[in-house]
Amino acid sequence: MPAAALTKPLPTQSTAKRSVPFDSPYEPVVKRPLPAGRPREWYVTHNRRLKAMRLAIALLDSGIHLPGQARNETIRSTAEEIGMRPPSDTTCHMVRAFMRYSR
Numbered sequence: 001m002p003a004a005a006l007t008k009p010l011p012t013q014s015t016a017k018r019s020v021p022f023d024s025p026y027e028p029v030v031k032r033p034l035p036a037g038r039p040r041e042w043y044v045t046h047n048r049r050l051k052a053m054r055l056a057i058a059l060l061d062s063g064i065h066l067p068g069q070a071r072n073e074t075i076r077s078t079a080e081e082i083g084m085r086p087p088s089d090t091t092c093h094m095v096r097a098f099m100r101y102s103r
Helices: 040-061 072-081 089-101
Strands: none
Touching: 040 072, 040 089, 072 089
């Protein structure tokens, strides 16, 4: 048996039992121009996905780990906390989908 298999893993702090404060104010990543020549719907969907991902990450950081815990009101209040416009029902649905399938 290798020696590495006998060592215990180092303990880590779990964020599941406590909420983590937001890094406010929210600063977006430096944006690059989107590729030209695509249909308008592609750009709308792309931006919606980015917004949903940012919101899903913020919810996970705040201690909301299950899609059932993320109601539309919760998602919208989180968006307000991080300085984002309130998301539509479609974006809220997408946030829950990201939380569901990220495992």
